[in-house]
Amino acid sequence: MVPQLSWYLALSAILFTIGVAGVIIKRNVIAMFMCVELMLNAVNLTFVAFSSFFHDVTGQLFVFIVMTVAAAEAAVGLGIIIAIFRNRETLDVDDASILKL
Amino acid sequence: MLVLLFILFAGLAIGCAIAVVAQRNPLYCAISLIGVFVSLACLYVMLAAPFIAAVQVIVYAGAIMVLVVFVIMLLNVEQEERRRSRLGFLVPVAVVLAAILIAEATFIIWFVDRSPVKPLSNVSDTGLTSSIGSALFTKYLLPFEITSILLLMAIVGAMTLARRIKEIPPGGAVVPGAQVLPLHMFDPTIALDDTRAVAAHGSNEVAEVMGVPDDHDPTKRD
Numbered sequence: 001m002v003p004q005l006s007w008y009l010a011l012s013a014i015l016f017t018i019g020v021a022g023v024i025i026k027r028n029v030i031a032m033f034m035c036v037e038l039m040l041n042a043v044n045l046t047f048v049a050f051s052s053f054f055h056d057v058t059g060q061l062f063v064f065i066v067m068t069v070a071a072a073e074a075a076v077g078l079g080i081i082i083a084i085f086r087n088r089e090t091l092d093v094d095d096a097s098i099l100k101l
Numbered sequence: 102m103l104v105l106l107f108i109l110f111a112g113l114a115i116g117c118a119i120a121v122v123a124q125r126n127p128l129y130c131a132i133s134l135i136g137v138f139v140s141l142a143c144l145y146v147m148l149a150a151p152f153i154a155a156v157q158v159i160v161y162a163g164a165i166m167v168l169v170v171f172v173i174m175l176l177n178v179e180q181e182e183r184r185r186s187r188l189g190f191l192v193p194v195a196v197v198l199a200a201i202l203i204a205e206a207t208f209i210i211w212f213v214d215r216s217p218v219k220p221l222s223n224v225s226d227t228g229l230t231s232s233i234g235s236a237l238f239t240k241y242l243l244p245f246e247i248t249s250i251l252l253l254m255a256i257v258g259a260m261t262l263a264r265r266i267k268e269i270p271p272g273g274a275v276v277p278g279a280q281v282l283p284l285h286m287f288d289p290t291i292a293l294d295d296t297r298a299v300a301a302h303g304s305n306e307v308a309e310v311m312g313v314p315d316d317h318d319p320t321k322r323d
Contacts, residue, residue: 003107003147006210011111011144013206015118015137022122027184030127030173034134037165038118041141044157052148055225057236061244063153064237067160068248072255074165078172079262085176 008049016042029084029091033077040070106147113140127178131170138162150228 019042022035044063051059084096117136124130138161145154188195226232237245 002103004214006213007107007111008144008148010206010210011114014115018115018118018122025122028127028178030169030176030178031121031130034121034127034130034169037161038121038134038137041137041161044153045141045144048145048148048150048153051227052150055227057227057232058241060150060153060228060233061237061241064156064233065244065248067156068252071160071165072251074168075255075259076262078168079259081172082176082263091176091178 005049005053008045012042012045012049015039015045027092027094029081029093029096032093033074033081037070037074040066103147107144110140110143110147114144127173128170131166131173134169135162135166138166145228148228149225152228152230152233 016039019035019039022038023032026032026035044066047059047063047066051057051063081091085091088096090096114137117133117140120133121130121137124133138157142154142157142162145151145157
């Protein structure tokens with residue numbers, strides 16, 4: 001017996017749900033950022049699983065581009081986090097509820 | 102054997118993911134997230150995608166997490182304090198809805214597993230670097246170029262966001278190459294040990310102050 005496609009999809013769904021729960025529960029903006037990264041990785045697992053089980057390289061190219069977007073998001077997002085911290089001296093999202101630095 | 106490996110790495114991934122959410126110290130969250138990334142890389146190897154696994158370790162567990170840990174240490178983030186929950190009656194509603202969702206997902210997976218699927222052949226070169234590279238630079242060249250432009254925009258955006266703007270006075274301009282001179286060079290009555298400085302914008306201004314003829318004429322540029 002080998003791992004089936006549905007096993008990978010179930011694992012991906014579990015990881016994505018944990019990521020969503022983290023984004024909702026967490027109040028620290030860096031922790032929320034890391035939960036978003038977790039969700040991106042869950043989707044990447046789905047892409048790679050489908051790509052591997054259907055022998056199609058397109059899914060892995062999607063993963064490549066998702067990783068690039070995640071790197072760009074990390075650079076810009078952490079820049080925004082530093083700007084918020086510099087202006088408000090806190091990383092709590094409840095204290096940064098207006099869209100203004 | 103493969104099933105055992107799958108259970109090991111899937112359990113590791115889920116455990117580390119729960120730790121990401123449950124920890125209150127952001128640094129422990131980051132380290133748990135690295136655990137998730139590494140176990141997902143092992144699953145990618147099991148799925149015959151070695152290139153994606155290598156990129157996962159290098160880009161995610163290497164670059165992005167180093168950036169996150171650097172920001173955590175730079176900002177000296179304190180632990181989240183425990184607060185009273187504001188949800189109230191929404192908690193049991195959420196539990197019921199989550200149970201329904203899990204039941205649906207389980208039914209779907211069970212149903213899909215029962216349906217007969219013709220398995221493809223085991224031999225494939227899908228995950229190899231050469232097949233990914235040839236697809237990326239022929240059929241998917243335009244998304245690749247768009248990705249590079251996205252990275253350029255991210256570099257510019259991050260620099261613009263993280264720069265300290267407040268230290269430059271309103272109306273002030275930063276002149277590249279502006280030269281800073283000691284004040285007694287302008288006024289000989291000031292003592293030599295006065296270390297106050299003035300700025301001169303450009304080499305012709307410096308030459309004028311120091312009494313050196315400036316033979317460089319910017320209007321006669323060839």
